[in-house]
Amino acid sequence: MILPSLLAQAAEAAHSVAATATEHSASGNTFGIEAKYLALQFFSFSIVLLVLYKFALKPLTATMDERSHKIADGLRAAEDMKVKMAESEKKQADLLKSSQAEATAVLNEARATAKALVEKAQTEAASKADEFLKRAEANLANERAKLIAEVRAEATNLVVATVAKVLATELNDSDRSRFNAAAQRELTRSN
Amino acid sequence: MAKEDQKLRQQAQRLASLSLDSTGQVSPARVSAVLSSLAARTVAPLKQRALLKQYEAAVKRELGRSQVIIEHSGPIADDTAAIIAASFSTKTGRVISAVTKPNDSLLAGIRVILGDHVYDASAKARLDRLAAAS
Amino acid sequence: MSSVLDQIKQEIARLDTAAVKKNTGKIIQLADGVARVDGLSDVQFNELVQFPHGIRGIALNLEEDSVGCVLFGDVAKLREGDECQTTGQLLVVPVGLGLLGRVVDALGQPMDGKGPITSTESYPVEKIAPGIMPRKSVDQPLQTGIMAIDSMIPIGRGQRELIIGDRQTGKTTIAVDTILNQAKINDQFVKPDGTFPEGFRPVYSIYVAIGQKNSNIARTIRVLEEANALKYTIIVIAPAADNAVNQYIAPFSGAAIGEWFMNNGRDALIVYDDLSKHAACYRQISLILKRPSGREAYPGDVFYLHSRLLERSARVGEKYGNGSMTALPIIETQAGDVSAYIPTNVISITDGQVYLETDLFNQGIRPAVSVGLSVSRVGSAAQIKAIKQVAGKIKLELAQFRELAAFAQFGSDLDAKTKSQLERGGRVVELFKQPPFSPKPIEEQVAVLWAAQNGHFDSLPTAKCTALSLSLQDFLRTRKAALLTRIRLEKALKDDTIAELKSAVEDWKKTVS
Numbered sequence: 001m002i003l004p005s006l007l008a009q010a011a012e013a014a015h016s017v018a019a020t021a022t023e024h025s026a027s028g029n030t031f032g033i034e035a036k037y038l039a040l041q042f043f044s045f046s047i048v049l050l051v052l053y054k055f056a057l058k059p060l061t062a063t064m065d066e067r068s069h070k071i072a073d074g075l076r077a078a079e080d081m082k083v084k085m086a087e088s089e090k091k092q093a094d095l096l097k098s099s100q101a102e103a104t105a106v107l108n109e110a111r112a113t114a115k116a117l118v119e120k121a122q123t124e125a126a127s128k129a130d131e132f133l134k135r136a137e138a139n140l141a142n143e144r145a146k147l148i149a150e151v152r153a154e155a156t157n158l159v160v161a162t163v164a165k166v167l168a169t170e171l172n173d174s175d176r177s178r179f180n181a182a183a184q185r186e187l188t189r190s191n
Numbered sequence: 192m193a194k195e196d197q198k199l200r201q202q203a204q205r206l207a208s209l210s211l212d213s214t215g216q217v218s219p220a221r222v223s224a225v226l227s228s229l230a231a232r233t234v235a236p237l238k239q240r241a242l243l244k245q246y247e248a249a250v251k252r253e254l255g256r257s258q259v260i261i262e263h264s265g266p267i268a269d270d271t272a273a274i275i276a277a278s279f280s281t282k283t284g285r286v287i288s289a290v291t292k293p294n295d296s297l298l299a300g301i302r303v304i305l306g307d308h309v310y311d312a313s314a315k316a317r318l319d320r321l322a323a324a325s
Numbered sequence: 326m327s328s329v330l331d332q333i334k335q336e337i338a339r340l341d342t343a344a345v346k347k348n349t350g351k352i353i354q355l356a357d358g359v360a361r362v363d364g365l366s367d368v369q370f371n372e373l374v375q376f377p378h379g380i381r382g383i384a385l386n387l388e389e390d391s392v393g394c395v396l397f398g399d400v401a402k403l404r405e406g407d408e409c410q411t412t413g414q415l416l417v418v419p420v421g422l423g424l425l426g427r428v429v430d431a432l433g434q435p436m437d438g439k440g441p442i443t444s445t446e447s448y449p450v451e452k453i454a455p456g457i458m459p460r461k462s463v464d465q466p467l468q469t470g471i472m473a474i475d476s477m478i479p480i481g482r483g484q485r486e487l488i489i490g491d492r493q494t495g496k497t498t499i500a501v502d503t504i505l506n507q508a509k510i511n512d513q514f515v516k517p518d519g520t521f522p523e524g525f526r527p528v529y530s531i532y533v534a535i536g537q538k539n540s541n542i543a544r545t546i547r548v549l550e551e552a553n554a555l556k557y558t559i560i561v562i563a564p565a566a567d568n569a570v571n572q573y574i575a576p577f578s579g580a581a582i583g584e585w586f587m588n589n590g591r592d593a594l595i596v597y598d599d600l601s602k603h604a605a606c607y608r609q610i611s612l613i614l615k616r617p618s619g620r621e622a623y624p625g626d627v628f629y630l631h632s633r634l635l636e637r638s639a640r641v642g643e644k645y646g647n648g649s650m651t652a653l654p655i656i657e658t659q660a661g662d663v664s665a666y667i668p669t670n671v672i673s674i675t676d677g678q679v680y681l682e683t684d685l686f687n688q689g690i691r692p693a694v695s696v697g698l699s700v701s702r703v704g705s706a707a708q709i710k711a712i713k714q715v716a717g718k719i720k721l722e723l724a725q726f727r728e729l730a731a732f733a734q735f736g737s738d739l740d741a742k743t744k745s746q747l748e749r750g751g752r753v754v755e756l757f758k759q760p761p762f763s764p765k766p767i768e769e770q771v772a773v774l775w776a777a778q779n780g781h782f783d784s785l786p787t788a789k790c791t792a793l794s795l796s797l798q799d800f801l802r803t804r805k806a807a808l809l810t811r812i813r814l815e816k817a818l819k820d821d822t823i824a825e826l827k828s829a830v831e832d833w834k835k836t837v838s
Contacts, residue, residue, distance in 0.1 A: 113803055142440025149441070152329045159333060160322045167298040167314055176265020179299040183312035184271050186344045187303055188278040193615070200390065248363070252390075307364030309410075312344035320345070324336050 199238075203245035207253050214286045216257045217250060255306025259289050262304065264297040264313065275303060347410040350374075350392060355405055358568045359613045362392045368411050371451055376409045378402040381432075382570075383416055386614045393614045395570040397432060415451065418578045419444035420585035425529065428546065428560040431575035433582075436562060448581040450574060454636035459645035463676075466707045467528065467594065467651050470506030470764020471499060473694045473757040476716035476774060477723075478679055481707025482528070482592050483640025483649035487671055489656045489663060490681030494693050496655045498761045499679065500596040501545060503653065504530040506764035507594060508554030528651075529586055530558045531595040533579035535572050536565045536602030548762055565602075572606040580637045580650075587639070588646035595638065599655035600631060604667045621666050628670050635674050663698075677701040690758060696723050710817035712767065715774040719753060726750020752782050755790035768812040769798045775818065776830045785837070793837060800833045 171179075206225050212218035229243065259279055261272055276289035287305070294302070300313030350364030360382060368374065368384045374394050375381055380403060386393025396403070418433035423443035428436045435442050463481035480486045488496045507528040514525045521527050532549075534542045542562055549555045559582055563575035576597050586593035597603070604627055611624035619625045631654075638652035654675065656668050661683065663672065672678055677700045686693035705713055729747055732739060739747070756777055759765065765773075773794050776782060785793055801809055808825050815822065 109804070139439065146440055148329060152332060155329060155333055156322055156324075156336070159337075160318045164298060164315070164318055168295075171265070171299055173266055176299045177267065179314065180263055180265060180267045180271070180301055183301040183344070184267070184275065186312045187301060187310055188274060248390075307349050307366050309347045309349050310344050311347065316345050317340060321336055321340055324340075 199242055199245050200249075203242060203249045206246050207249035210250060211253065216286060216288060217253050222250065252306070257285060257287060258305075259287055260304040261289055261291045262294040262297060262302040262313075263291060264293065264295050264299055267291070267301065271301070275301075279303075279305060349408050349410045352376075352403065352405050352407045352409065353391065355400070355403055357609075357613045358396050358400055358570055359610070360394045360396055360400075360403065360409075362394055362409060363390070365392045365409070365411060368392055371415060373412045373414045373416050374409050375412050376403060377407050381416075382409075385610070386616070395573070395610055395614075397568075397570055397574075400568075415449045416574070417447035417449050418581050420446050420448045420582050424559045424582060426556045426558070428562060429578075431561065431563045431567070431571040431578050433578060446585065448585055450577045450581050451633075452581065452584065452637065454633065455639050455641055455645065459639075459641045461640045461642045462706075463640050463649075463703050464706050465526070465592075465640075465649070466709055466767075467503070467592075468506055468510065468764075468767045469499070469503040470509070470766070471502055471692055471694075471759060472765055472770045472773070473692055473696070473759075474499070474679060475708075475767060475770055476712060477696055477720045478677065478694070478699045478701040479703070479705065479708045479712075480651065480653075480677075480701060481640075481703040482526075482651050483638065484677070484701070484703050484707070485635050485638050485652040485654065485675040486701060487654050487656060487675040487678040488681070489658060489668060489672070489678050490693070491658055491661055491683045494681040494683055494686050495691060495761070496657070496681060497541070497545070497598055499681075499692055500532070500598060500653050500655060501548060502762060502764045503594065504532065504549065504558055504596065505552050505554050505762060506766075508549075508552065508557045509764065509766065511557050512553070526592050527557070528592045528594050530554075531561065531579050531583050531593060532558060533561045533563075533576050533595065533597050535563050535575050535597065535599060536606065537562075537598065539564050539566065552762070569606040569609045572603065573610055576600070576603055576634050580634060583650040584637060587641060587648035587650045590647040592648055593650045595650060595652050597634075597652065597654040599657050600671060601657045601667055604630065623666060627667070628674075631667075631671055632674050635671075676703060690754060691761070692757075692759060694757075696720060697727065709767065711771045711812055711815075712774075714818050715771055715778055718778075719774070722746075723750060723753060726753070748783070748787065751787045752790050753777060755787055756782070756794050758791045765798065766809070766813070768809040769801060771812055771818065772801055772809070772826060772830075773797060775823070775826055779827075781830050781834065796837060797830070797833050800836065801829060804832075805829045 206229075210217055210221045210225050212221060225246070229239070229246075232239070234242075259276060261267075261275060263271075272289040272291050276287050280287040283305075297313035297315050298318075300311075300315070302313050302316070303310040348365060348367040350362035350368075352360045353363045354361035360376070362374070365374065365384065368387065370384065370387055372384050373381055374384055374392075376396065380396055380398050380400060382394035382396040384392050384394050394409070416432075418429075419442050421444045423445075424433075427439065427442060429442065430436050433442065461483075463483040465482040466475075467480045467482045467484070469475055469480060474480065478486075488499055490496050507530055511521070511527040514521055514527070516522065532545065534545070542560075542564060546555070546560060549558055549560075559579075561575055561579045561582070563572040579595055579597070583593040583595045604623060607627060607630050608618075608623050612618060612622065616624050635652055635654060638650040640649035641647065652675075654671060656671050658665065658668055663669070663680070678698075680695045680698040681693045682695045682698075683693070685691075685695060701707070705717075708716075725746060726749070729743055729750070732743070733747055756773060776797060782790055782793065805825075808822070808829060811822060812818065812826075818826070
């Protein structure tokens, strides 16, 4: 809006200069500047300006406006992102804190369980050792009982064999007949 | 096979009952009569042998019912056999005869065998009992 | 030493001098562990007969002119013509608590080298079973530790439950798992001095190995020892190398040992492994005794052989001993044929069967229990309330699943309800899989089944359900032991217990997803 007015003013000025130039030229051509050519030049120059303004300046300014808008948007977005990052960092920190707390709790529980297990294992081991000892003692007692039973059996066999041998050789007929009489009484009585 | 065995057994049982005298005792005379009649038969040797074996077993069983064997070690009184036989006769209600047999392995005492019943009053039996008790 | 001599002196002083009467016989035929004896006119049926060299036999065939005796032990020393005599006694075995932890043979002689058996009582091997009046109905559970059985085919104390299946299907494993579980339960309640608190009834186990390989028996003993279960177990062995008579007598000896517990206010569990071999041994003995043979060459009284053995397992009332004896006989079928002679006999005698299928075993479903063909005639009377609450419908669900399984191949053409039934059934089948020799306590079974019934496994992959159920059990055992104890003691799922269980399962799920 300004430019057209400026251009109009420039055209006016050009016209006035052209008018004075023609005046001057009429009086004499001191500068070699023909007033009417100057006027025409100003006129064509203003046409060029107009054309440039319409076909070049406007799109140019439009693009520049766009660029500055984009830059402004980008800056705003960057600002937003900064804020968001700050927020997420805070969230992460909070999460880390809470998970650490959970992990500590789990660890403590695990430690307590491990301790309980270790104690259990210890008491088990102690009782196993006791059992082992008891079993060993029981084995010893068994072995001894077995030995004694074997010795007793052997001793009895020896006694029986000895008696049998002694009776076979030492008994004389009168002993035997006395025994036989007693046996006979025994047999007939039990009948 | 089993049926044939059974037939032989029954036959032997019949022959054994024929070998008894009127008192129910096995009579040697009757046994020899049975044996000679068997010898006179013409039967296959294996069958004959099988029958004779069964007859022997049957006669042994009969003897076991009617005769005691008195095994003794050392001298026994003369009337021991008779006393024991009488005692067993009253006990079993049958006529029992007695046979004595010396057996030194008894060491001392008497063992009476009636069929498959054994009445042992010998020293050996007592020693065996002692050995078994421990 | 002086005590030995004193004892001998006492024997000599005690020696009585009366005449000894014996009834004798003579061996006329000796073959295959059976002696035919001439004489023995006073012998009675089943009487113990003494042969030379310490060999004993029992008179089984009383014929007109001879007696058929089956002989125990090594008969190589006997000759035709040897003399034998009656003893006037029946065959007896030592019984009592002194046999716990010991391995004995069919006659009660120790086989484990740990010295003589300490026992003050002897029971006859052959005994008439309790009549009708002494019996009490079965209502106490016997937890086997196998989820498939405890939930769907429950066994009670005093019941006879047959374990039947082909070879190598896991029959012995089920029996051994049951024994391990009884020992585990006993250990949970035992006091430091070895006694049990008032109101708790421990279960003592007897494992009778009939005709088994020595290696199998050794392995079983080792498994029991490693699990610390041997101290509550008595093992009666009659391995395949023993003569047929020992194998014939062994189950009856085991039953006599179990009867002591039953008559003395205690509960016993007896496993007969296996009765097929027992029947084969009895067939061998009968054929040698020239008894007439019937179907499949078995003697005519082979039913009576097993019925008189299994009828001795019962639950008796307070006045008659206040105990029980539960029997788990094992029968091996050929090619899955349960309609053969001996299997049908024993099925008709027992109060139910656990049927193991080779197909299921090969598919990886172990224990290979066929839920459709297995039954327990005692049923839920022998279940605690907690298990009834969670497992009441499982058998039905599995039956429906099996019916629908044929359609599983048309996976895309099924409606949502069918699909969900198939999925649920597949998960339940996976949950019932269990590794051998690891019985599950009843409270853990309740927890796992509750979780399954309430859909907590529905979001988890089916193929991993077995491992996941083990992980749930582990979680509950280590972190929620108090909850498990509560379920075990209360024996029912009350509302607060269910709430606690729910939160526990949800906690567990967080750790696996």
